[in-house]
Each structure stands twice: as C-alpha cells, then as structure tokens.
Amino acid sequence: MSGIEDVANLAGVSKATVSRALSGRGYVSADTRMRVSQAAASLGYVVSSSASSLVTGRTNNVGVIIPVINQWFFGSILEGVERALVDRGYDMMLYNLTKSHEERARVFEYFLVRKRVDAVIAVTLEITPDETQRLLALGKPIAGIGGALEGVPTLSIDDVAAARLATEHLLLLGHRDIMHVGGDIDEQMDFHVHSKRLKGFMEALTAAGVAYDQDSYVATRFDIPSAYRVGKQILGDPRRRPTAIFAAADEVAIGVILAARELGISVPDDLSVIGIDNHPLAEMFGLTSIEQRPDLQGEQVVAWVIRQLEEPGWSPPASHTVLPATLIMRSSTARPRPRSG
Amino acid sequence: MSGIEDVANLAGVSKATVSRALSGRGYVSADTRMRVSQAAASLGYVVSSSASSLVTGRTNNVGVIIPVINQWFFGSILEGVERALVDRGYDMMLYNLTKSHEERARVFEYFLVRKRVDAVIAVTLEITPDETQRLLALGKPIAGIGGALEGVPTLSIDDVAAARLATEHLLLLGHRDIMHVGGDIDEQMDFHVHSKRLKGFMEALTAAGVAYDQDSYVATRFDIPSAYRVGKQILGDPRRRPTAIFAAADEVAIGVILAARELGISVPDDLSVIGIDNHPLAEMFGLTSIEQRPDLQGEQVVAWVIRQLEEPGWSPPASHTVLPATLIMRSSTARPRPRSG
C-alpha cells in the first residue's frame, strides 16, 4: 500500500510534483511526468480518494435516490444516469428508498449529507424543503426526475397532458365508453402520478362531453400480472365491458390485453387499449402508447448537476421542465365496432 | 459548514471527546454525550467521511459491478445487494459494466481500486486473476455471483444441472422431440451460461438415449420479443415443431408461449414449455420453471464481504458455492399428445 511519498522517492522528486504530474494540474516537464508515471505504475500506486477529497472538498461522487429498481421505467433511468455519470468521471452511489419515512431520514442523515457526495439526484422522490435546504446549504446541487419541487430543477412528462392525449386518441376514434385502469390513488408514490393520470383522463372526457362515473376507473398495481387480474374482472363481465381502456402504464395495458385475449375479446376489434411509456414490450403487443424516454431523462438530470459542479455560476432551469410525450400509434386501438344493439 | 472544532467549542469539550461521543467509541459520560449531540445537532454538523476514512482507512463503501440493470435477474440482485448493504450501514457504489474490456479496465483503475471502496461484488463478471490479485493485495474482499473464480468466493445455481433438471422433466413426461431455445453461444456473457444450459440439455437427452442434432437448438436473446420472433419461426413450420421446448430463461419461455398462442398451438396440449428463473411473470403464464432467487444471492454475497470486513480472520467459502434450483411445476408442461400418425 504505497503512498505518494514512495512514488516521489522512487522518481526522485517531491510529493508536490508527483501530485501535479499525476493529476495533470500545474506545470510539470514532460520528462518528469514520465518518470513519475512509471514510478507510480511500478509501485501500483493509486491516489487515495479520501485524502484527495479531504483537501479538495470534492468527492466525484453523486448520490442517486430511487424508489424502485426492478421496473422498466426506473431501471432505464438508472442506466441513463449511470452511463452519464461514468462518462464524466463520476461515481454513482445508489440508494433504493422504498417507502418508510424513517428509512428516508436515515439515509439522508447518515449517507447523503455525510459529505460523501457532490450532488444528489432524486428520482420520483419528494424531497422536503428542509432536506433541500440542507443540501443547498452544503453547496450540493440537486436535481429530480418527477414532479415540481421547490428550489430544485426537475423534469418529467406532463402526466395530466399525457393522460389527456391518450384519452383523446380514444375519443377521436369514436369511443364513448372508456375506462381507465390506473394506479391506486391511495397507494401512490410521490408526486401523485396516479391521480394526475386519472385527472387527465377525466379532463379529456369532460371536454368531449362524455360522462363518467366511479365505475370508469379501476385501480391496479403497475405490473402485468396485477393488471391481468383486474382486466379479467372488468372484461369478464359483459355489462361492465367498455369499448376502450386507457391504461396508466404499458405494463397495465399489456396485462389487460392478455386478459382480453384469454377471454376471446379481440383487440382492437372488440376493445381498444392504449398505455403510457412505450415499454420495450409495447411493440410486440402492437400496443398504442405515449412514449417517454426515462434513460434520456436520467442523462439530462446528470448533465444539470455536473454542469453546476464544474461550471461555477451556471444554473439549471429554475423550475420544472416538461418533456414532450408523443403518441405512438400501433394496432391496439381502432374505431369501435358499430353498436349492434 | 461547521467542523468538529465548532461542535467542541459549543459543547465546551475537546475535538477528541466530540469524536468519541458521536462515534460511540471509547468512554464518554452520559452528560457529555448529550451536550455534544445537542451541539452537533444545533450546528447541523455532520462528520466528513473523507477525513474519517483517511484516518481509519475504511470507506464504508462497497463497489458493485453488474453487466445489466434493466432485467429481472440483475435488477433483483441489485435490490438484494442494496438492501443488505444499507441494513449494515454501508453505501453501494454501482458500476454498470457492459462489455468493452477497455471500459472495464478504466473502471477498475480509476474507480474501484482508488481506495474508494472497502470491498467489491462482481455480478456475472469474470474478474481476471490479475485484477483479483490487486484487490486482495489492497486488502479488499471480493465476492461474485456467477461461475467459479480463482481465489474468489462465488455463488450461483449449477447451470448444467438446472438445464438437465428441466430437460429431464420433459423427458419424464414422455417427450422425445425436444428443442432448446437458448442464448447465443457466440455472444454470451461471462461464465458461459449459455453453453452450460445447452450442455445440460444435451446431457439429459444423451442419458435418456434420445438423439439430437443441430436443429435441436436455436439461439435467441434473453428477452420476450426476441424469443417471440424465434418462437414464431420454429413453431410456424409444422415439420420443425417439437412437442416440447426447454427455454434457457423464463423470458424466452414466455416469448415462445406467446408465439404458440398466436399460432393457435395449445400449451401444454400441443407443446410443453419449461423455463428457468421463476420470473414474476411465470405464474400468470402457468409456466413450469426452475426457481432461483437472485435477490437472496445478492444478500448472500453481501454477507460474505461484510463479515470479512468486520470479523477479522473469518473467511467465506474458499471456492464456488452451488445453490439449489428447484422445479416448480405449473401448467405449461404435460405429457405429449399421443401421436396421431
């Protein structure tokens, strides 16, 4: 475990010169630099990041807080964030904060704020104003993916608008009997994505003068098996069956499609289905969807925080940035079959 | 940004006492401890982990290298690893090393070895003996999920045995015309999982005296859409269609099942399908599978490295640990339909 001093001795220079040679900061002659590099290599020397951080005050480390890992949306964000960070020479510290506020506080105190990270990226996590303040007071940039956050640059699609767009697509095709299979309003994660998508759904119906009642909305978890079960229930009852379903996520839409197939209900002839995400499985199911790109969202927030770190004075958008969400038409939506009765 | 000295002044004690009071090491009177805690809290003081690491030599940080994030198997490992680490008070540094050896070396040099982590967990990554040596020389425990690795405790199911088990299940049901849809031998990741599963398949057939040829094996990527396309090809040609398919992973099996459904081929009446993993989607597809629990695998390797760090002298299993993989029977496999001609 050799230190900088060993390298200095071997190369016949001072510690200061070794530091400069290896870090590339300040003047060092080409010859010296070469000797130092060789000495370092032959000793297997690697700089101690703790020591270096201690004096520079920078860790080259970014903390990422995410509520779920094993789901396409979140996994994609993670991939985008990781790629962008490593490309810029930063390490990523990952915290999977699921629910409990207790756990949350613990991570915040013991890990994030411990001067272990230079910046924080919060994915779908409503940081409290207090937490925000503490981070900013420590000079640590923050950015978030998800809804607007006081004093934090954030980024997401407009969930209300996306839901409206999806619903409008169904309306435009001529559907009037539309149901929304979405997330449980009571169990939602931060930023109220579930109620926003429900809201967009209702707005679109209202604007089109189409009535809806509480039966127009059914809750499910955002995974294929749960949505499949819900779909079986809805579609299994002919009196309840709508001509179109707006699913709050593609996993939900796919579950519904599988349920329909099992019940011999043809999509899109008997039932149109639209989702949100443009999940990798959407294409093979011919699923019409609203596209968003979580990987690019991840890259974007990384760009924000890193630029803030490296370019003093630069500031990211002061508030929430809305990303475009575009309709991708496939074969799961069509005009409703003319009513036979 | 207050330091330990400010806390010391405010509490009217020395820096040493503050350190002891806050870390819980050494003697501190209850009264003093209280005063120090309050002083620290009122100043919003948090210990600098760089400074602390510098003197203790420990970072409380574990590096995790993983080739893929957004896939069930890997995502589950990640969840298990993260949970286990945070529970023990460690942070997780995530590196998503996809393929290039160049990138690999870079991460190894610039990040992992930089004294930034106390230990390394390699998921499905063949660390070279040289890399292993360097880490061990630095006193950093390593553990891996995946095949055996010289000098590294590793953990995985026995891929050959699991494939044999799956194939034997089909044979036992009476199938003789069995096909293997597996990973591409030429494009496989580390540890040759693809060829191992193919090997187990062939071993089982040979042991049962069932002949196979090169048409008995078809390659696909391990995702549902790719397997679906391959399934359509295989099953679309009646002359090629086997009575049973052993899929190297549940995603593949599901793709095949979806292809069969689309072609009007009944599972299991016309075609039995078995996979490996017991993926969350397996149940709703009635998929017979071989279960493995990547989350628990993640927890296990964490237990190994952390125990090594905290209990000097303790050593994990010196070599590769084989995990049980059990058959879970569902409705996708059955006796072959009696031959009609």
Place this chain on the structure above:
DNA sequence: TCCTCGTCTGCAAACGCTTCCAGAATCATA
C-alpha cells in the same frame, strides 16, 4: 491512608493528499 482500577477527558500526532508561495532554471526579447 494508600493503591488500584475503571471512567472520563484533552493533547497532539498521524492519515495522504493538494496547493500556495517562493525560488531556480530556461527562454525570448530588448
């Protein structure tokens, strides 16, 4: 009363770097 032992606290020396400062060497220019 004296000694020992356990508890509590402070001093000061690390830990391994980076960087400010000053001085030496080199080079171009006047």
Place this chain on the structure above:
DNA sequence: TATGATTCTGGAAGCGTTTGCAGACGAGGA
C-alpha cells in the same frame, strides 16, 4: 548582457478527523 516572462520544482501548511497516551478523578479494597 540585462530584463522580464514563462516553466518547473520543492517546502510547508492545512484539509477534518481518529486514536494512543497520559493525566485527573472518584470509588472500592486492603
């Protein structure tokens, strides 16, 4: 040749902790 600018190098201070050591104190045993 003198002058200044530029390039190169070393000494030393300091980053914010932890911890070994030693001293102080009170309690309990001989």
